[in-house]
Amino acid sequence: MVICKKCFVPMMGHMFFQKKKHEKYWKCPECKRETKHLKIRDFNLDYKEVLRNTYKENS
Numbered sequence: 001m002v003i004c005k006k007c008f009v010p011m012m013g014h015m016f017f018q019k020k021k022h023e024k025y026w027k028c029p030e031c032k033r034e035t036k037h038l039k040i041r042d043f044n045l046d047y048k049e050v051l052r053n054t055y056k057e058n059s
């Protein structure tokens with residue numbers, strides 16, 4: 001769990017999906033501050049999908 005350093009309340013986890021990158025970050029419900037975005041690499045299904053699309057584009 002991530003705690004806001006300013007409000008000391010649990011921050012809410014958010015996923016952020018784009019075509020070629022997945023990110024996760026946490027947002028404080030009180031002050032709306034966000035943590036830095038972390039890149040997610042272990043979404044196997046999505047990753048396979050990305051790979052397939054990449055191969056399609058190249059061939």
Ligand SMILES: [Zn+2]
Pocket residue numbers: 004005006007008028029030031032033
């Ligand atoms: Zn806060």
